[in-house]
Amino acid sequence: MISDPYDTSNRFLWGLSSEVDFLNHGSFGACPKAVLDRQMALREMMEMDPVEFIDNVGRGLWSEALSRLSDFLNADPHGLAFVSNATTGVNTVLMSLELDPGDKILVTDTTYQACRNAVDAVVQRSGCEVTVARIPLPVDDEEEILEAILNAVDSRTRLALIDTISSPTGIRMPFERLVRGLQDLGVDVLLDAAHGPGLVPLDIDVLNAAYVTGNCHKWLCTPKGSAFLHVREDRRFVRPLVISHGATLPESMGSRFRLEFDWTGTLDPTPWMCIPAAIDHLASMSPRGWGGIMERNRNLALKARSHIISEVGLQPVCSEDFVTSMAAFIIPGESFFPDEDPLHRRLLERHGIQVPVQGWPPHNRRYLRISAHLYNSIDQYERLAEALKSELRS
Ligand SMILES: Cc1ncc(COP(=O)(O)O)c(C=O)c1O
Known part of the structure; x- marks a missing residue:
């Protein structure tokens, strides 16, 4: 059972690599071991x-x-x-x-x-x-x-x-x-x-x-x-x-x-x-079932977002009302990379953080988007903030 953003006890219910802070549930999800x-x-x-x-x-x-x-x-x-x-x-x-x-x-x-x-x-x-x-x-x-x-x-x-x-x-x-x-x-x-x-x-x-x-x-x-x-x-x-x-x-x-x-x-x-x-397996992880899961994940995303704004100074794309369990930020600098954004690769290879960084041509901008699900905890976003500080400085 989880409710607080520091709880890491659910992480082992997924087969996610222990080498990586996986902050990209949004792209392809991640399936728990029991469901597999x-x-x-x-x-x-x-x-x-x-x-x-x-x-x-x-x-x-x-x-x-x-x-x-x-x-x-x-x-x-x-x-x-x-x-x-x-x-x-x-x-x-x-x-x-x-x-x-x-x-x-x-x-x-x-x-x-x-x-x-x-x-x-x-x-x-x-x-x-x-x-x-x-x-x-x-x-x-x-x-x-x-x-x-x-x-x-x-x-x-x-x-x-x-x-x-x-x-x-x-x-x-x-x-x-x-x-x-x-x-x-x-x-x-x-x-x-x-x-x-x-x-x-x-x-x-x-x-x-x-x-x-x-x-x-x-x-x-x-x-x-x-x-x-x-x-x-x-x-x-x-x-x-x-x-x-x-x-x-x-x-x-x-x-x-x-x-x-x-x-x-x-x-x-x-x-x-x-x-x-x-539906049943995830519901069993939260005292208030799916309502509790959505609330917990949103709270974690909001907490992570505030931390990144205050520590890294990134600009969010919206006010808190529009945030669910995902939150995006504008990344300064060149916005178009034909293949992969180099910041994405550096975050993964140098810091072990999987988080999407992508150019969005219609806006001529690049965005970084965090996700929060039950296997995530606030320490992972704190590591992201540290990694971003060092990568965006260099
Ligand atoms: C808004 C939106 N629509 C459609 C899709 C496509 O989902 P799928 O690849 O599962 O078809 C995505 C995937 O991230 C999405 O974010």
Whole structure:
């Protein structure tokens, strides 16, 4: 059980290297050993009789995982589908839309590049257009974000791709108000909750976004390849990227949406089947379950952030209200390195600290972003501050 930011007792529950201060949960998550053990047990069960597993036993595990995830997200299970990652969720929605030349898709200047690329591919094919809303930075008033995005809408805007938490800046977007505001203007929202479940409370039913995709392999700590797409009832014309048996199975077996998304060809279903184990295992580490985890991690990120601001003098990208369990800072100096930012490599090789430092061309800036999860403790960020002081001096 953990609650204080100095507690390091959870670290051994993950297989993270003891040589490295791992401060980048945000990129690819990190899966605890017990959840990986569960995955291995499921894989062994599957390989004892793959046919029996896929045709029979696995179906129950699949339904259980869907049901636990829909409870966790308060989402209609009939509209919830498993996908391998949020990028796939975004592509799935975009590929299902019929867009006309002149239609517009709204993104922001902090939209994750892979998702922006997916938008651009659809734009090229359909002849529609992209509108980019510029998020003012540093930000300390959510009205500025709302204004920037809502003012970018016009009568041709068909879809808005909105993040829960932006990747380069770690800023928690006022996504609940954005979904409401945009949809009141007649614009469907595709909510990119890649950083969603386990990081911020998500109530998909109340949000009522046309589409929500999110990762379980980040903050829920499932094995990698575990994500979801939720489609609101009136938009369930959405089809998976891979068309398979579900297209011709009789509807007496289930809705077309269910049949198509639940079988997209032979694959390893264990990352999704580990969702219940991940939810329960992590919840058992905090006296107040997931509410306690999110609060503890945010408090640690805030404490770390204050320490870095006061010790290193870095400028944060937003006020505290926008911080979740990630926080970003502006790193002075040249912002574009075609391959890898040298500061990232130096922090890893000289100081044993894994933390992202990346240029963000739309802002002509580079950002360093810290993450905090249950295996982190404040001493790790204190070491980061010392390392930054020496690296930024040289
Ligand atoms: C905002 C955002 N969207 C999408 C993604 C893509 O996630 P994945 O690689 O799991 O598809 C990320 C990954 O960090 C992200 O931060």
